[in-house]
Amino acid sequence: MLFDNKEFLEDLAYLISLKTVQGFGDNAPFGEENKKALLYFLEKAKKFGFETVNYDNYFGEVIFGSGEEFGIIGHLDVVPEGEGWATDPYTLTVKEGKVFGRGVADDKAPILICLYALKELKERGVKFNKKIRLFVGCNEESGWKDVEYFKSKSKFPDYGFSPDGDFPVVFSEKGINRIYFSIPKLKNYTFNKSGTIVNAVCAYASITAKGKVDEKLVKKHGLKLNGNLIESFGKTAHGSKPELGVNAIKPLFDYLLDCGERVKEVVDYIFNDKLNLSKIGDDTGFTTLSANLIEEREEDILISVDFRIPATKVLEDFIPLIEKFGIKYNAVLSRKPLFVPKTERIVNDLLNAYNEVLGVNESPIPQSGGTFASVFKRGCAFGPEFPGKNNQIHEPNEFMEIDDINKTYDIYLKAIENIIK
Ligand SMILES: [Zn+2]
Numbered sequence: 001m002l003f004d005n006k007e008f009l010e011d012l013a014y015l016i017s018l019k020t021v022q023g024f025g026d027n028a029p030f031g032e033e034n035k036k037a038l039l040y041f042l043e044k045a046k047k048f049g050f051e052t053v054n055y056d057n058y059f060g061e062v063i064f065g066s067g068e069e070f071g072i073i074g075h076l077d078v079v080p081e082g083e084g085w086a087t088d089p090y091t092l093t094v095k096e097g098k099v100f101g102r103g104v105a106d107d108k109a110p111i112l113i114c115l116y117a118l119k120e121l122k123e124r125g126v127k128f129n130k131k132i133r134l135f136v137g138c139n140e141e142s143g144w145k146d147v148e149y150f151k152s153k154s155k156f157p158d159y160g161f162s163p164d165g166d167f168p169v170v171f172s173e174k175g176i177n178r179i180y181f182s183i184p185k186l187k188n189y190t191f192n193k194s195g196t197i198v199n200a201v202c203a204y205a206s207i208t209a210k211g212k213v214d215e216k217l218v219k220k221h222g223l224k225l226n227g228n229l230i231e232s233f234g235k236t237a238h239g240s241k242p243e244l245g246v247n248a249i250k251p252l253f254d255y256l257l258d259c260g261e262r263v264k265e266v267v268d269y270i271f272n273d274k275l276n277l278s279k280i281g282d283d284t285g286f287t288t289l290s291a292n293l294i295e296e297r298e299e300d301i302l303i304s305v306d307f308r309i310p311a312t313k314v315l316e317d318f319i320p321l322i323e324k325f326g327i328k329y330n331a332v333l334s335r336k337p338l339f340v341p342k343t344e345r346i347v348n349d350l351l352n353a354y355n356e357v358l359g360v361n362e363s364p365i366p367q368s369g370g371t372f373a374s375v376f377k378r379g380c381a382f383g384p385e386f387p388g389k390n391n392q393i394h395e396p397n398e399f400m401e402i403d404d405i406n407k408t409y410d411i412y413l414k415a416i417e418n419i420i421k
Contacts (some may be wrong), residue, residue: 065128074111110163161377165381175337201245
């Protein structure tokens with residue numbers, strides 16, 4: 001049981017104690033704490049007898065074995081802790097069968113578990129018929145500049161996994177795009193800047209009336225009138241799963257249409273999906289269109305949309321449809337889709353490890369978020385979140401169950417063994 005290993009716990013506690021939120025520093029491109037975490041991780045790997053490379057504190061690599069290359073990639077940086085923690089987010093806390101701390105599940109424990117799995121296989125004298133290259137990033141959460149820097153110095157293997165997603169194994173990730181729609185300003189209202197970030201459902205939006213307001217219409221659309229301010233309240237959700245949220249911008253447009261403003265195309269195509277884009281999909285997922293940000297500018301109103309498409313499609317496939325909206329737009333690719341045929345050996349090596357260790361018979365799954373797995377041509381996100389569980393990733397009280405840490409270790413151990421055979 002990995003959790004009985006004191007050294008592992010000390011390492012994890014130390015990594016959690018470092019507030020590896022993005023920062024800046026001297027010779028520390030993502031801040032001192034990220035640099036400390038990276039140096040510690042690489043030092044540990046060296047102590048275990050592995051070769052290491054430090055890419056100028058941007059990115060690290062641990063190498064073992066020889067033969068065809070296979071990559072594993074995780075990260076040591078975290079998103080800010082936010083409000084609402086029951087424990088200190090930067091103190092590893094063991095409580096009721098769980099360990100709490102910012103970064104415990106995303107992604108400090110998982111990548112450390114991979115390192116310990118490599119160590120055990122090495123100590124057991126298992127023959128490595130592949131060259132394992134384990135990568136640790138420090139800028140996954142805010143821009144992937146670590147990966148960019150690495151690519152300017154070296155090349156990723158074609159195959160690999162990332163312990164930064166879901167079990168049993170992820171065979172596809174949706175393509176992520178942004179569409180920026182530009183519409184003319186309104187006659188009788190101005191839009192207030194609404195929404196926080198393009199990949200989160202807008203939870204609050206508002207407009208300001210220039211003249212008199214029809215209170216009945218405000219009520220009809222479930223809006224709140226506050227002087228000449230008309231407010232709309234929704235519920236946020238991650239951009240990859242907009243169906244879990246309630247978009248606050250939509251009712252405002254419904255209202256504006258009723259008021260005689262010229263927003264019919266916006267209502268029909270962007271919010272009511274007149275062209276049935278959301279029906280376009282397959283076993284890698286369905287298309288989602290989520291207008292999450294709105295901002296009135298000098299010359300127009302800008303609506304920023306998170307647009308995710310099945311992994312088997314490209315943005316260009318959708319351009320003729322978006323043209324039909326009849327709204328001025330600019331569509332930009334944000335993350336290429338990732339697709340690994342389920343018949344590929346990598347999918348089976350990983351899936352078999354999961355099924356064997358847990359004694360289950362699961363199938364590969366698609367994912368709508370993007371992970372580091374996409375640095376590989378054939379990459380799979382693989383754990384650490386188990387089906388139906390929520391580790392509070394990016395939320396307060398992030399945790400992993402001790403039992404899951406032990407299971408994850410056994411699964412990674414078996415998976416790497418399958419791979420290096
Ligand atoms: Zn992550």
